[in-house]
Amino acid sequence: MATITVKGGEALGGRVMVSGSKNAALPIIFASLLTKGESVIRRVPDIGDVRVATSIIESLGARCERSGDTLLINTERLTFRRPDDNLVSQIRASTYLLGASLARFGIAAIQSFGGCDFCKRPIDLHLLACRAFGADVRGDSIFSHGLRGASIRFPKVSVGATVNAILLAATASGKSRIENFAREPHIFNLIDYLRSAGADIQVLENVIIIHGRELHGGNVAIDGDPIEAGTYAALSAITGGNITVLGIDPASLESYLAPLLEAGAQLDTDDGITLRALPKEQTSIVAEPYPGFPTDLQPIAAPILACARGGTIEDRVWQGRFGYLAALAPFGVRYRAYPTGAEIFPSELRAADTIAPDLRGGAAALLIALAAVGESRIRSSEIIARGYENIEKKLRTLGAEIRIDN
Ligand code: EPU
Numbered sequence: 001m002a003t004i005t006v007k008g009g010e011a012l013g014g015r016v017m018v019s020g021s022k023n024a025a026l027p028i029i030f031a032s033l034l035t036k037g038e039s040v041i042r043r044v045p046d047i048g049d050v051r052v053a054t055s056i057i058e059s060l061g062a063r064c065e066r067s068g069d070t071l072l073i074n075t076e077r078l079t080f081r082r083p084d085d086n087l088v089s090q091i092r093a094s095t096y097l098l099g100a101s102l103a104r105f106g107i108a109a110i111q112s113f114g115g116c117d118f119c120k121r122p123i124d125l126h127l128l129a130c131r132a133f134g135a136d137v138r139g140d141s142i143f144s145h146g147l148r149g150a151s152i153r154f155p156k157v158s159v160g161a162t163v164n165a166i167l168l169a170a171t172a173s174g175k176s177r178i179e180n181f182a183r184e185p186h187i188f189n190l191i192d193y194l195r196s197a198g199a200d201i202q203v204l205e206n207v208i209i210i211h212g213r214e215l216h217g218g219n220v221a222i223d224g225d226p227i228e229a230g231t232y233a234a235l236s237a238i239t240g241g242n243i244t245v246l247g248i249d250p251a252s253l254e255s256y257l258a259p260l261l262e263a264g265a266q267l268d269t270d271d272g273i274t275l276r277a278l279p280k281e282q283t284s285i286v287a288e289p290y291p292g293f294p295t296d297l298q299p300i301a302a303p304i305l306a307c308a309r310g311g312t313i314e315d316r317v318w319q320g321r322f323g324y325l326a327a328l329a330p331f332g333v334r335y336r337a338y339p340t341g342a343e344i345f346p347s348e349l350r351a352a353d354t355i356a357p358d359l360r361g362g363a364a365a366l367l368i369a370l371a372a373v374g375e376s377r378i379r380s381s382e383i384i385a386r387g388y389e390n391i392e393k394k395l396r397t398l399g400a401e402i403r404i405d406n
């Protein structure tokens with residue numbers, strides 16, 4: 001168990017380069033299982049979730065080699081075996097094995113897929129996709145004797161199920177249509193990778209059309225991580241600092257910044273992104289599937305509201321994703337949680353000790369600790385490193401006093 005100790009209350013400033021997006025890298029790593037050859041994936045963040053995903057595909061015979069931020073994956077010779085439950089249960093992205101393994105081997109194991117434990121995380125839509133492409137779900141395994149192109153319209157938008165449908169369609173025989181799909185930027189990063197590997201994918205306004213093909217190795221660069229970018233932008237505003245976030249297209253943060261700017265926060269985009277001042281009024285946030293406010297940034301926005309004039313947060317993706325607020329309470333964050341959201345009140349912060357409840361909730365606690373005057377500790381902080389590359393080094397460069405004890 002790791003503990004982060006910080007001395008907070010200082011204005012932080014400087015330039016920080018965001019790493020490649022976790023939620024884009026993970027589906028691409030699993031998608032490499034569909035290809036036969038060597039893939040070159042650039043700007044891959046060196047974070048816990050990526051290391052676990054790499055170990056899972058290595059256990060199926062993939063050869064992975066990291067050189068700087070480039071990951072080379074050779075998938076020439078793979079053999080199906082049930083991946084280690086210990087690895088699979090660590091990350092939610094292991095659900096991508098359903099599509100990838102079925103497509104490559106004609107069999108996939110239904111396991112206890114992991115991920116942050118902030119809500120119930122069903123897999124019914126993933127199984128719906130597997131069945132639509134002609135697979136049979138029997139007990140804890142799924143079988144197919146050749147995937148067939150299919151038309152699927154999801155009853156609800158899901159990032160993970162959209163990824164699996166794309167993976168299933170990419171090498172299935174014939175034409176597939178996927179409707180009511182997730183449109184997060186990382187879905188498009190995955191499509192870029194698959195196209196580079198020879199996939200025939202067209203994205204129209206309301207439908208993705210895929211003609212199945214054999215795939216060879218691909219070559220892609222992962223986009224900058226909007227969640228990491230939003231986290232450092234928040235840190236700038238809540239410490240009254242001047243942090244310039246680099247390596248991200250400001251447009252990818254538009255829905256995050258919009259309610260903050262509407263409430264009077266100040267933004268500078270001349271050179272990177274700098275959130276210069278807190279909202280001057282109450283802020284109202286509603287997290288929704290893309291292009292709505294990203295759910296993964298709502299815990300990151302909570303410290304902004306607490307340090308400014310307060311406001312409300314509603315989450316329509318993960319309705320119960322507010323357990324993290326209890327981890328902010330020791331710092332003096334005042335809130336009232338209700339079933340689908342929370343009201344956050346302007347709060348007088350104080351240094352405190354807490355436990356990181358999950359990845360983004362842990363990052364929120366770290367933000368609050370850096371804003372509160374005095375020495376604070378965040379225990380079980382290894383969960384934060386699952387999604388933030390070099391967080392200790394990056395924060396030090398910005399002037400933070402931080403120590404991580406493992
Ligand atoms: N859902 C179902 N059935 C399913 C799948 C999902 O009902 O079979 C529901 C969920 O319960 C939820 C909604 O659909 O209410 C959306 O879930 P989604 O499938 O889109 O989420 P996910 O693919 O499991 C990814 C990210 C999450 C992020 C969500 C939403 C990865 C590895 N994870 O999860 O990221 O919150 O999309 O954008 O890409 C994080 O990075 O901290 C994180 C949790």
